[in-house]
Amino acid sequence: MASIAGDFALEQVLERPDEPPTRRFRRPRFRTWRLVVMLLAGAYFLLPLYAGLKFALQNDAGHFSFFAVKAIPSAQGFTAAFTLSMKIALVTVVLAMLLMVPTTIYVHLRLPRVRRAVEFITILPLVIPPIILITGVLASYPGWIKSSPYLLSFLYVILAMPFVYRSLDAGLGAIDLKTLVEASRSLGGSWVQTLRRVIMPNLRAALLSAMVLTLALVLGEYTMASLDIWETVPVWIVNFEQSDAHITVAASMFGLIGTWVLLTLIVSLDRSQSRRSRRKAGTA
């Protein structure tokens, strides 16, 4: 039975060869329909961004100015918030990979019956509201854990679990895991070698997709960070709002665009690398 959430888009984008769509999709009526849909969607998404950017690139007198953008790196607390966000993001990604990669591989290899249960569990974080989660955590965890910002990392792994699991699950489903593992083991490879040299390279796209989605989540998460009283970038943006609106809207806009550019770069880099390696191996 098809899984609840299906696989995640990014991984498909990474894996899909550059095949041209069939002729059907070039029919004029379809193309008009598609154009209309894209235009409407584009207008909806771009208009508020334009309004935000316009405000971000204005000074207090209402004229076009870069003062807000230039002020961000030196704004009070920004560097600290940025460093903190990066640290938390790094720990989250590492923890998520350490936890989910072996688990997913094991479920695929050995326990197909547990798959449904694991799938269900990984859906839970998406339907349990973050505000509930963080209030429960603050009410029950001991003080010495709460003094660390990496508590957020621990919890972000839970929030990212649906995305990470789905990505890895899809990636593992696309390769013939059992055969690969048996082949590797029968050729004398240990488990570690099998993992490192056989499984992981085949999972690269899925891993990348999982990491990128986790990163996007950590850099955009506000509710839990603010209630746990740690000033990550999203929290900083809100806190700073009261002082100078232009600077915070600029920070928010360029944070959005910056994350997007970063993710696209990561994805593009991998595609060009994988294309190069495929060409080298002669399978392009």
Next chain:
Amino acid sequence: MDNETTDVTDPGASAPGSVTSSPVAKPWQKRLRRGVGPTLAMTPFFVYVFLGLGIPTIALINLAFRNHQGKLTTSNIHLVTHGVFLTGFENSIRLALISSIIPGVLGVFLAYAVHTSRSNIGRRLITTASGVLANFGGINLAFIFISALGAQGLLTVWLNAIHVNPYSHGFSIYTYYGVATVYLYFQLPLMMLVITPALAGLRPSWREAAANMGASSWRYWRHVGVPVLMPSVLGGMLLLFGSAFAAYATAAALTGGIIALTPIQIGNFLNGNVIAGQENVGYALGLGMLVILAVTMILYGLVRRRASRWLQ
């Protein structure tokens, strides 16, 4: 492999606790040994989930039934099932339904349009944008929408210039439907993230085959497209429901309390500046949210099963 081959002839391999070291392992001993490996391997995952999800949930349920001094009571539950809090639940459910069905359907169309486009770079950009926008919300999203569609917003001013005033026709982003319009901004990308791989599963060859057999577009979708997509679409809508139901910062920034919504009410009790010492009511509200979400997931399961039967 390790746990499959238990050496049953090894006298040392007798089960723990057995007095007579019998050379042959009994069936329950075999099952125990076979169960140990997988259990051990899955332990980190289950422990992590228990610590991160289980314990906070248990704590929440416990606190919902206690008052500020720690005594057991049902007064919180009684309070949140009446009056403005009941209205809050109703509003939140309604808003979540609107914000999951509409973006759900629109998301399929948009994803299809993107998926069938020729530009690889365009597809890549839009997919990464979806990942970023699905996590964008809160006060910043509210602000850019107010800048665009508020009473003095850019678009409103432009529309006024051509003598179209949406506000005089009752539109406002500070109402229910206005908030749902803003929620679309992160719900739509979320749906696209979920549905695009399912679309990729719709092989173009099937479409060609259907066309070759004389099936119209409509029949293709009715017998092939929709059944294949339905589980993912329903699943996506479930995720969207949860996401909209739980949205806190965006709703708070837009409506500021003039629409009774449960997450905002929870925030008032836990983070407010007005009523002190009543956090337990907030926890009871949280318990209510969990109950609603559990019911939703059960309903989703039922609908899934019914839908797949209907589409056979």
Next chain:
Amino acid sequence: MDVKRKVGTLLVAGATVAGLAIVSISSTAGASSVNWSKVTHLTARGPTSMKALVAAAKKEGKLNVIALPRNWANYGQILDGFAKKYHIKINSANPEGSSGQEVTALQVDKGRSTAPDVIDVGTNYAITAQSDGLLTPYKVSTWKEIPASLKQSGGYWFDDYGGFVAIGCNSAAVTCPTSFADLAAKATKGTKYTIGLNNSPTTAAAALAGVIAAAVANGGSLDNVAPGVTYFANLNKAGTFFPGTASAATVENNSTNIVIWWDYLQASNLSNVLGSWKVIIPTDAAVGEFYTQAIAKAAPDPAAARLWEEYLYSTTGQNLWLKGEARPVELAYMQAHGTANKAWVAKLPGVPNGVTLQYPTVTQLTNAATYVDANWAAMVGAG
């Protein structure tokens, strides 16, 4: 053998004398033997004097504060002034936090070295925190200068500064009203007025006070807040109410041209972004509230916490609040004794003649909050 024993005895005797001397010297210095978390007031001399307090606070080296925005009643200068004068580092956590979060932090952060030392909250929060056993009593040196109704007799909490509900107005965009009645008359359907509160009255004390003031101006009272809710419901029906949070951002992008907020916060947040922003106290309601200080029982830096309070309630501290256009709690005493900065007193938004100053009690606030909580959405909003 004998010589050795004699030398030994002499050494022991000498060490004992030296030891006694050291102990007596250090006890007169007092620094290491005073448990500052139990000190309830300073003495003129001795181990709990101001001098000893300063030394102990410097030794602790840091102060943890929470939810103190720099542009709130001039806290920026107060924080800097304290840090500079005593060379004590101030860790300012969660500057935009709420009173609720401050009290939660006291409970949840117990034992952390980053736990708050002092809190500045709405009075009802201080009362709850006291009954939860989170506070410790302390009476500052100028205790007598604080009016009796604005402090807890045992010293567990004491008010610090306050202000009045004011109507702020973008005079370049709209005609400025002089009262709530005037505003309602002007802001009818179709006009350009957009009136905002800073956050919802179900969550923000300033907004709740705004609703109470509207009630007072419309036939209600501190005990009857219903006319206030009706007032805003009518504004919303006329399409002139902005339900989001009015702030510097919404003033700058013209989403709100009227804001109802504390007078001192309008001065520090709104008047500085728009030259045409005017702040007046309405002629039909002068509703004021004070915020409250308290010291945490589990304060990680008890001496620094007490020094901070002494600083706040000294003439310097009180005048710095005055500079932020808030009314410090000792203002009456200071004016009577000539220690209030006259220029800054003059800059305070004037209370119109003939208006009674009204200060809701904690009970009245709680009752108003309960009513607003239950009725705000139904009466004002769409749902």
